[in-house]
Amino acid sequence: MAGDGIVQLIDEKGKRLDGRSVDELRPIEIKIGVIENADGSAEIRMGKNIIIAAVYGPRELHPKHRALPNEALIQCFYRMSTFSVNDRKSPAPSRREKEISMVISSALTSVVLTEKFPRTTIDVYLQVLQADGGTRCASLTAASVALADAGVPMRGLISSVATGLVNDKVILDLYDIEDQKGSGDVPIGYSPILDEVSLIQLDGVFTVDQFVEALNLGVKGANEIYEIQKKALKQKYTSIRAEVAVEPKVEPKEEPKIEPKVESKVEPKEEPKEEPPKKEQSE
């Protein structure tokens, strides 16, 4: 990585090109249940990243010989849309997409109670609609929320963020330019509740001190993301509760007595002659 230091990504005041300080996350927004026909789904917006995660399953696995006899298989399909980056991305699955799918599914397998659903598969589809660096981390964050939304039992959620090295400084949550022009990055997947690291990769050259600093910074960022994940998951249900509570209490009326109950046993279809006048009365 020659000539990395030349690009000035942090100014004298310690601000980055997009105005953040070195240990600041991009604004994050998580929405639950964005795909109606999926068993669970989530949309994450992390800075300019937009990613949709959809979970299907547990369901039967085909071909059957790939099924595990004692636990569920978690299959991830990370895909970048052709329009998600500046230069059109070829729609064919690339080596990078396969790698990310694999690391995300291993990370998720470590927290999901897969032994509850032997011989099945849990499919996680991750579609990147807009990419601006750190999509594998944002995808993992969204995937774990979508799994929880699908009702898949888990030991805890995974919150994920990348840290990196720019101008010899360790920074949190790299975006596209920092990712390309910086001298290294460390994507981290971390479960705050379990205090477990479920994903860690490293690209570039770090000293031991820098790496430790990057790891600690990632854990700090993950803790912040966890609060957002938690809020998103609970909000879906608490909002319905609040709505119901606000509704004015209608006085319970006398239950109208309904006679036709007896008739229901007699003939199910030969009735329309009698019914219409009754309907008018009730209205």
Added chain:
Amino acid sequence: MSKIVVENHEIVIPGDLIAEGEYRYGEGVVKRGKEYYSTLVGLFQDKGDFIQVKALKGKYIPRPGDLVIGKIIEVGLTSWIVNIGAPYSAILIANNATEKRFDPVKDDTRRIFDVGDIILTKIASFDRTRDPSILTNERGLGKLRGGRLIEIEAAHIPRVIGKKGTMINMVKRLTRTQIITGQNGRIWVQGKKVEDELKAIEVIRKIELEAHTQGLTDRIRDMLSNSQ
């Protein structure tokens, strides 16, 4: 020192600490050391010394004895394969299908149930290693004709039925429909009039949406009696 950290009926998410100390615990809870954690997005339930988390969503997992509504997806010479909305397809053996003994030489499975038929059935057995086996040779079980079939979250079926069937009986009475609830989240509705069926379905959808709220039976009663 035993104590429960969250309130009864509170919504918890995977990884939430719910209690410390000594408790008996049910579904949706794992114990690590002396601490109990939730594994689901669900409602926390505190029943004295017993704690559990009731899921708000999730696939139906078969249990022996459950009444479920299935759809025939494949017909074999002496058996059927049935979709019961679970991660596993169920197998209906011909001898479990009718009260008469099934003779593969004389009888034709296709005459009893054909592909696409909707059947009310019961889970006979299920374990981790084999697909569930079901039966239809008991009273009241078998093909469902006419009516409408809807699918809701299996986790909300107990709420649709209500305590001792209060909710479902009220809906049946006030909408003049017959309703059969399957534990797998499928509900069969038949009424004399289309409007009645649609009304019943609308009510069931509302119950599903507000399953985790309090005083639901009263609200549903109001909703039904106001629209009379």
